[in-house]
Amino acid sequence: MTTPEPASDRLSVSEVEEAIDALTDADWVRLKKVSIIYARNRKLCPGDLLQEAFASVLDGSRKCPRDVAMVRVLGGIMRSLRSSAAKSEALRKELRLVPQHGGDGVEEFDHPDPSPDPEQALASDQECEMILAEVLALFSDDETAQIIVEGISDDMSANELRELTGLDEKEYATKRRLIRRRLDRSYPQGWKK
Secondary structure (H helix, E strand, O other): OOOOOOOOOOOOOHHHHHHHHHOOOHHHHHHHHHHHHHHHHHOHHHHHHHHHHHHHHHHOOOOEOOOOOOOHHHHHHHHHHHHHHHHHHHHOOOOOOOOOOOOOOOOOOOOOOOOOOHHHHHHHHHHHHHHHHHHOOOOOOOHHHHHHHHHHHOOOOHHHHHHHHHHHHHHHHHHHHHHHHHHHHHHOOOOOO
């Protein structure tokens, strides 16, 4: 007599395929909008970002929790891919030509680049990601508020956020007040770590 295997808290690849097949038209629209948001500031192709998210769940390299909606899983993967792209972009060194001494005896100088070096840029990006993660955790019970916070961090306009969330102006204003009040309550002195 064999004992049945305990139920996994992660979806199998075949269950992932079934969940993807079960996506509604509204889910597809939402995924496409999210891919556009995450691709915009990193010069990524939204279609490629979405495709990479699908590939990573289908090949099993990214695990899908059983109790999380597939749209939310794919959105999180796209956010992670955007973050990885930002880190690799920060580490990529800019190539510049360095002038040599002129043949006429005049020394030419390479003026320092005013942009932060890769380590500073990476540290700044990591701090921003950490702050965003903490703020998003405040709204773990409200997916719409999380989408608005992420959109604000990506410099989306109010119109774009209303379109993405499906909120009208009044509902959007109400949700923004909720976000502001929760942030004020959680960080009365502003962000301090």
